[in-house]
Amino acid sequence: MSQKSLTIALAGNPNSGKTTIFNNITGTRQKVGNWPGVTVEKKEGIVSKYGYELKIIDLPGTYSLTPFSIEEIVARDFVLDECPDVVIDIIDASNLERSLYLATQLREIDCKVLFALNMADVARTRGIKIDADKLSELLDLPIVFTIGNKSEGIDELLKKAIELAESDVDTSGKRKVKYNKDIENSISKLRSFIEKNSEISLPYKTRWTIIKLLENDKIVRERVLQKVGDQGRNVIQEVQIHRELLADRFNDDPEIVMTDERYGFIAGILKEVFTTITKQRIDISRNIDLVLTNRFIGFPVFIFFIWAMFQLTFSLGVYPMEWLDTGVNWFSVSLDGLLPDSLLKDLLINGVIAGVGSVIVFLPNILILFFCIALFEDTGYMSRAAFLMDRIMHLIGLHGKSFIPMLMGFGCSVPAIMATRTLESEKDRILTILITPFMSCSAKLPIYIVLTGIFFSAKAGNVIFCIYFAGIIIAILAGRLFRSTLLRGADAPFVMELPPYRVPMVKSLIIHMWDRSKMFLKKMGGVILIGSVVIWTLSAFPRNIQYSRDYIAEINSVRASYNTEIIAANGLDSQHIEKKLDAAIAELEMARKSEMMEKSYMGRIGKILAPVFAPLGIDWRGGVALLTGFVAKEIVVSTMGILYLAEGEGSNTLKNALLSSDMTPLSALAMMVFVLLYLPCIATVATIKQETGSFKWTLFSVTYSTLLAWVAAFCVYQGGKILGL
Amino acid sequence: MKQNHNNNHVREKEQFKKLFKQEHIDNFEERFKVFEIFLQTKRHVTVSELLELLNENGYQLDSSFVRDTLKLMCRFGFAKKIQFEDGPVRYEHRHLGRHHDHMICTKCRNIIEFEDQQLENLQIQIAAARGFHMLQHKMEIYGICSNCLKTRMHPMSLVMAKQGERLIIKDFTGGAGARMRLLTMGLRVGDELDGITSPSKGQMVIAVDCRRYVIGRGLAQKVLVEPRKN
Incomplete structure (x- = not known):
């Protein structure tokens, strides 16, 4: 038996707990955060319950159906165009008045609405009492009390939603905001103007369309023009006449007057259903903000938090990283002993383990970093960071809000670039997208740790902090340049809500970490594994190489000559001489492998790249590693693992292999600078394309960052050489 | 007499310039054009009539901008708002007495x-x-x-609010877009707010009820507030 399917949309103000309820209903683990704009794209989940297949849609938060930014447009368009069977309006009970504003607008679209009075527990502690029965009666719609984070009332909510979807109530007759005489007059005149003309068929319900046109809603106006064609222009003209009329009558723009009237309607409802018992309310968040956003203390505290985040990532991450490292080594050695020599063994040890193993050890660091970012998000500190960074962001003509994507960029650029949807100005968005990749993402972290760990062992933490910091500085400089050239624009009016501070839910933090680990392991099993195999194959073939010297003959002759020496020494010095022999053979062996590597396919690719990277102090292996980093930044480490490890006989760690190569601390630094700036990974490039919707900007982003990377690394390396480092 | 009239206008323009610049009012050039055309009118004009006149003179301005300017002109005493029973709102030039x-x-x-x-x-x-x-x-x-x-009943702009100051929102100026944003986010005339952080530059933090907002300087300039009495 096929189930009947229903679509249920979750709408509501930002931070009213939509995603928490969504997760509770669907059992999925969407990311929940405590800052406006966590959900920037609608999310779908399907559950079977009570004999129905329920498609639940989690919409981005909106304050009204008058959208200002992209994520708000996403939410409105879904409700309007997809016509869900039921819209559940999640109402923050402690912010009833404002929540009802969106509710009155949802009612105006004539869709079936159900209220979930969420966070009723918070409201109760604030001494707020809401008469739900009365509210339900006044607005003529079902209401369910829910507590999202304790998943109370969720089943009842679903039951009521199904009930409502199956009922055939006529929503158009339900109680709506009635505007004053003059506005209603204009609405009915416009309605008869439209109905007189049978050619006009509006894209949405008539009353709602008229109201939106009177409110000068640009998107609705365009849709009407598109759908109705020439007649549409007449409608718009007629609306314009009424707009002027009303504006003169009320001495204000009609949208403002209508908004006031809606609030008037709400005030009437509130009077009947809303009571506060205690007058004296203590707002803890306000008190915390007095300190954390303080004009003197706020910023230093913020810097301390960021510093602490990186310190935790490195110092605490070292221990589990060592355990993993030992594990990988043990695995590699025991596999070496178990398997007979073959191409497969070579592939497993020098390809897969060298490639994947060299990256997987960084899982703890990455988890700690994401844990810290999740803490910022869930406590509500994220928006405060945006406020504190505002002064600095203003240097490039951006609001502090643009710093939220940048801070997320420390984790991963893909969600960071998606997060720019909360920015209202198109130019601000593009500018933020262009500079966000300079925030070192977690995939670049392994590269830094490997290189600093080897070449700057004692000062590793500080060097990495400097690299991150350099990323921020360069982002700001580049932003400043673009702002004054390509993306000129004035400051847009700015207002952002600061969510209340909340104690983060352990469940939510675990979801963050689990998601991240899953993604990381998936990457390891997928793109990194394949990449490692490809790189190994390219470096291990062709098998039959024409060597410039006959190594085997040379080794034999060396062995023979030492053997005679051992015999001559008559057992006295034999151990010492044997050591010498081993060293001589190892040297020859290394030269042979090095030549083999250079003549492999990989080596040939590397040779082509070599001239590009030589001025940066990076050899062909490094060049190849950087090239493979386009697929995913972790692969840079994998490639280095495969290429450098294959050469150094006896040194089974990348550390020894790198130390014995030509790389110096200076060239390592140049390489890190290059990694910091050069083109983002393929997933990020795809996201940039999707979010800017422009091929031109994507190409620009890739080109300028790579050019900048080359120039910066060149300056570091050549400058350092001149200084004699 | 004609010259006299012109003289008055010249002087008023001077005053307009001085006052508007002193108060750092934005878009001065455009507002001045509105003022000039307004001075030429003899009767009570509505915003749309003035907009038409501006159009005839080749100035393409937005009606909500013109309305905002007229309101500012009322605030500074250049114009006066009148409304006859249920009719549209009109503005007239403030003719000041000659002898005093x-x-x-x-x-x-x-x-x-x-x-x-x-x-x-x-x-x-x-x-x-x-x-x-x-x-x-x-x-x-x-x-x-x-x-x-x-x-101390004069509304001041929110920008001047100090930390810990208890205020009440009296009015908004500026375009409809910005005001709509504030309204839908729950900031309305009559709301009581407290200053949380107000640096000398950049954004500020305010608290209204149990909500907190960050407001950009430009927008804060458009929110008129008054100290709250307890």
């Missing part, structure tokens, strides 16, 4: 007339000393009247 000097309160728009013979004489002396033949004079002193000063 005036003190004009920019906050409550109250006009205080005064006459001082000493001052009159002094003006004649000054003009005479420079060989200037005086035909007519008009003396207007702009400021805040004693009433407004006493009760």
